[in-house]
Amino acid sequence: MTDHDQQRLWHRVASKRPLAVGMLGALIVVLIVWSIAPAEPTPVPPALPQPAHLEPAPIPQTPPETETRQPSEPQLIVEPPEPAPVDPSDERQEVLQTCELIAGKLGSVSLEDCAESKLRLSGARSRKGTPILMAEYPPLTERQPLGRVLLFGGIHGDELSSVSIVYGWLETLDRFHSGLFHWRIAPLVNPDGLLRSKPQRMNDHGVDLNRNFPSPNWKVEASDYWIRRTSRNPRRYPGEAPLSEPESRWLHEQIETFQPAAIVAVHAPLHVLDYDGPPDPPERLGPLHLKQMGTYPGSLGRFAGVHLDLPVVTLELPSAGIMPTPADQRRMWVDLVAWLRQNVPKQNAVQVVQVKPAATVAATSAER
Numbered sequence: 001m002t003d004h005d006q007q008r009l010w011h012r013v014a015s016k017r018p019l020a021v022g023m024l025g026a027l028i029v030v031l032i033v034w035s036i037a038p039a040e041p042t043p044v045p046p047a048l049p050q051p052a053h054l055e056p057a058p059i060p061q062t063p064p065e066t067e068t069r070q071p072s073e074p075q076l077i078v079e080p081p082e083p084a085p086v087d088p089s090d091e092r093q094e095v096l097q098t099c100e101l102i103a104g105k106l107g108s109v110s111l112e113d114c115a116e117s118k119l120r121l122s123g124a125r126s127r128k129g130t131p132i133l134m135a136e137y138p139p140l141t142e143r144q145p146l147g148r149v150l151l152f153g154g155i156h157g158d159e160l161s162s163v164s165i166v167y168g169w170l171e172t173l174d175r176f177h178s179g180l181f182h183w184r185i186a187p188l189v190n191p192d193g194l195l196r197s198k199p200q201r202m203n204d205h206g207v208d209l210n211r212n213f214p215s216p217n218w219k220v221e222a223s224d225y226w227i228r229r230t231s232r233n234p235r236r237y238p239g240e241a242p243l244s245e246p247e248s249r250w251l252h253e254q255i256e257t258f259q260p261a262a263i264v265a266v267h268a269p270l271h272v273l274d275y276d277g278p279p280d281p282p283e284r285l286g287p288l289h290l291k292q293m294g295t296y297p298g299s300l301g302r303f304a305g306v307h308l309d310l311p312v313v314t315l316e317l318p319s320a321g322i323m324p325t326p327a328d329q330r331r332m333w334v335d336l337v338a339w340l341r342q343n344v345p346k347q348n349a350v351q352v353v354q355v356k357p358a359a360t361v362a363a364t365s366a367e368r
Contacts (some may be wrong), residue, residue, distance in 0.1 A: 007038050009214075010015075010078035023199075028101045041226075048063075066096065078158065078256045085341070091120065091121050094120055094121060094131055095115070095120060095121060095131070095133065095257075096115055097132075097190070098130065098131050098133055098185070098191070099111055099114035099115050099119070101130070101191075102114060102163070102188060102191075102194070104196075105115055105160075105194060105195055106160060106163060106164050106167075108164040108167070108168075108323050109163070109164055109167045113167065113171060114167065116174075117135060117167075117170050117171070117174060118135040118136065118137070118170070118173075118174060118231065119133040119135045119170070119187075119315075120133065120134060120135070120136075120234070121133065122134035122186065122250065124246060124247070124249075124250035124253075125246060126190070126191050126192045126203065126204065126246060127192055127203050127204040127205050127246060127247070127248055128191075128192045128193060128204045129247065130191040130195065131191075132186060132188070132189060132191065132247065132250055133186065133187065133188065134185065134186045135170055135173075135183075135184075135185045135186075135187075136183070136184055136185075136186065137173050137177045137181075137183040137184075137185070138182055139179055139182050140177075140178070140179030143178065143179035143180070144179075144182055144239040144346070145179055145180060145181050145182045145251040146180060146261075146340070146341060146344045146345055147181060147182070147258060147260075147261035147340075147344035147345065147347065147348045148182045148183075148184070148258055148260045148261055149181045149182070149183050149184070149260055149261065149262050149263075149264060149340060149344070150184050150185075150254055150255065150258055150260035150262075150263045150264070151166065151169070151183060151184070151185045151186075151263075151264040151266075152185065152186040152187070152189050152193060152251065152265060152266070153164070153165065153166035153186075153187050153188065153189070153265075153266040154166070154186075154187060154188035154189050154190055154191075154192065154193075154266075155189045155190050155209050155210050155247075155251075155265065155267075155300075156190060156201045156202075156208075156210065156267065156274070156318060157190045157191075157192065157193015157194040157195075157196065157199045157200050157201060157202070157203070158193065158194075158200055158201050158270075159201075159267055159268040159317075159320045160194065160199065160201040160320055161269075161319060161320055161321065161322065161323050161324070162266040162267055162268050162317060162320075163187050163188045163194065164323055165266060165317065165329055165332075166185065166187040166188075166266055167187050168187075168329055169329075169333055170185060170187065172333060178271055180337070180341065181337075181340060182260050182319070184254065184260070186189040186251075186254075188312070189209065189250075189251060190203050190209055190247055191287065192204035200210065200235075201235045202234070202235065202237065203245055203247055205245060206234060206237055206240075206249075207237055207238070207239040207244065207245050208235060208236050208237055208238060208239075209245060209247050209248045209251075210250040210296075210297060210298070210299050210300055211226070211236060211237070211238035211239070211297065211298035211299060212238055212239045212242060212243060212244060212245050212298055213242060213243070213248060213251075213252060213298050213299065213300055213302070213303035213304075214243060214252070214298075214303060214308060215242070215297060215298060215302050215303055215306075216307070218238075218241075218242045218297060218298060219241070221297035221298075222238040222242075222297040223238070224297075225236060225238075225296060225297045226238055238297070238298045239298075242298065251300075252303075255304060255308070255310075260310065261310075261311075261348050262312075262313065262340055262343070262344055262345045262347060263300070263304055263310055263311065263312045263313070264309065264313045264315070264336065265300060265312065265313070265314045265315070265317065266314075266315045266317065267314060267316045268315070268316060268317040268319060268320040269316070269317060269318060269319045269320040270316035271287075271288065271316060271317070271318040272288060272289065272290075272291040272293070272316045272318060273285050273288040273289055273291065273310070273313075273314070273316070274290075274291065274292060274293050274301070274313075274314035275290060275292055275305075275312065275313055275314065276292070276295055276301035276302070276304070276305025276306060276312045276314075277304070277305040277306075277309060277310050277311040277312050278309055278310075278311060278347070280343055280346070281311075281313070282313060282335065282336075282339040283333045284335065285313075285315060285331075285332045285336050285339070286324075286328050286329075286330075286331035286332035286333075286334075286335055287318070287324070287328050287331070287332075288315055288316065288317075288332065300312060301314065310347070311343065311347060313336070313339075315336075334365045
């Protein structure tokens with residue numbers, strides 16, 4: 001190649017050099033941009049549905065530390081606090097509802113008579129939460145009463161007449177209370193037993209409330225009597241411990257706080273007059289004649305009559321389901337008041353106690 005040809009080739013290469021340099025620079029810029037750009041995510045194929053039996057179980061949530069329960073240790077049974085004051089309108093409504101239940105069960109007790117009586121909430125409730133109603137006929141300002149009398153019926157739920165007759169005597173006191181005595185009256189101590197579709201002697205816990213009162217050596221005597229003498233008769237079951245039931249606890253509390261000079265209990269259907277306590281029992285109340293039957297472990301007669309030496313008059317009506325005639329009801333009441341008039345002052349003479357105040361209820365007129 002001549003010098004002329006080499007010179008021509010050199011000029012040709014030199015004329016294309018700027019283009020090559022420009023292309024090289026553009027390639028470098030592209031490489032730099034690609035290296036710093038974010039990479040696109042790698043696509044993930046969708047998960048195939050799992051069979052139901054292979055689905056993982058949900059992970060249980062751990063409760064807060066404040067809610068974690070530790071194994072409980074044996075604790076003493078604590079009595080519930082005193083009930084809060086009840087609004088008068090709410091109390092009245094609850095009394096009416098309870099009257100409706102009782103009137104629906106007893107043909108001789110009308111809803112109207114129950115609602116118009118002086119019955120109010122006692123503050124106690126049965127095992128199932130039914131209120132135990134109570135009426136109070138307190139001293140009158142113009143007369144000093146001879147003493148305090150506690151009267152109740154229906155401690156056995158299948159003794160229907162024992163409830164009905166006390167309702168009848170409430171009507172008598174509503175009309176004729178003269179202040180001769182300070183009465184506290186509960187027509188139905190065992191509402192759960194009465195209000196069942198088929199009334200039963202025991203409360204809703206299956207306890208005979210008249211075997212649930214305290215007495216010395218109750219744990220041995222009550223259990224032994226129930227097992228050996230009644231062959232575990234469920235109608236005579238005394239409970240696991242004395243006063244284990246809210247109904248018997250309430251009646252026991254009335255005896256402690258009201259401090260009655262005499263207790264009158266109405267039962268059925270033995271057609272006798274029973275008595276426990278100090279001497280001079282009534283020989284007769286209307287058609288009922290005295291036949292002292294003794295006491296049983298856990299019975300009210302043994303607790304109040306024997307151990308507290310209180311007069312306990314027990315009327316055993318002739319029938320649990322049929323009321324005595326109006327004349328017999330009146331005779332029993334008149335004879336009872338006459339005996340109390342004669343014997344309550346004697347009891348007050350030996351009974352040196354201070355009664356806790358109870359809510360008063362308006363009273364009117366004269367007592368028979």
